[in-house]
Amino acid sequence: MLQVQLMKPFCRKIEGNRIKLVFAYQYFSIKKDNDLFHFIPVEGKEIIVNTQSLQVENLSEVFVFQKGNRFIRLPLYQLLLVSDIHIHLQTIIGDDDQHESGVILLESTEEIIRQLEQENYERMIDYALLHKNAALFKELQQLKDSNGGYQVENQ
Structure with missing residues (x-):
């Protein structure tokens, strides 16, 4: 062999x-x-x-x-x-799989962050309504309108 x-x-x-x-x-x-x-x-x-x-x-x-x-x-x-x-080929191809899975993991992480930001934004609106804070509510609505969605600006 x-x-x-x-x-x-x-x-x-x-x-x-x-x-x-x-x-x-x-x-x-x-x-x-x-x-x-x-x-x-x-x-x-x-x-x-x-x-x-x-x-x-x-x-x-x-x-x-x-x-x-x-x-x-x-x-x-x-x-x-x-x-x-075949053992060496698996190692070489495994390196590519790890790279691709890292890209997939990064994309799914970004999606999770977007979802969390949206949920946080909705909680902020609920908070403004609960405490009858019209100024905060208007500010959040303007933020929503300027971004075209619920995403909060990165600060």
Whole structure:
């Protein structure tokens, strides 16, 4: 069995629901029988992963590794079968998932803040009405009219 020693994509591109990982010299190496082989981009140099199914799409891509004058030439499907490359791919793709989930978390946080501001605004109106504070009520109404909604200005 082959072991992936190092696997760092030189470039990572997201195209729709696919992640394209591009590899270059010194960024991908495998170990076979205690010999370290380094990737050389003479044939294939990219791995395309579908982000929804987490399946590798370009299984026929051929990767070439070199140590001195010895070469290992492996189609991607065979590399997936005889090595632990899938663990490294999960780590790389996991980094993208964490980034995307961070963006989603930020968007949901902003929505929660908007909802809380609206609820606070409505409580302020209730407070003004309860205490018969016409000046505060008018000020809140003007704020509502100038913003086109219930959002309170950031101060």
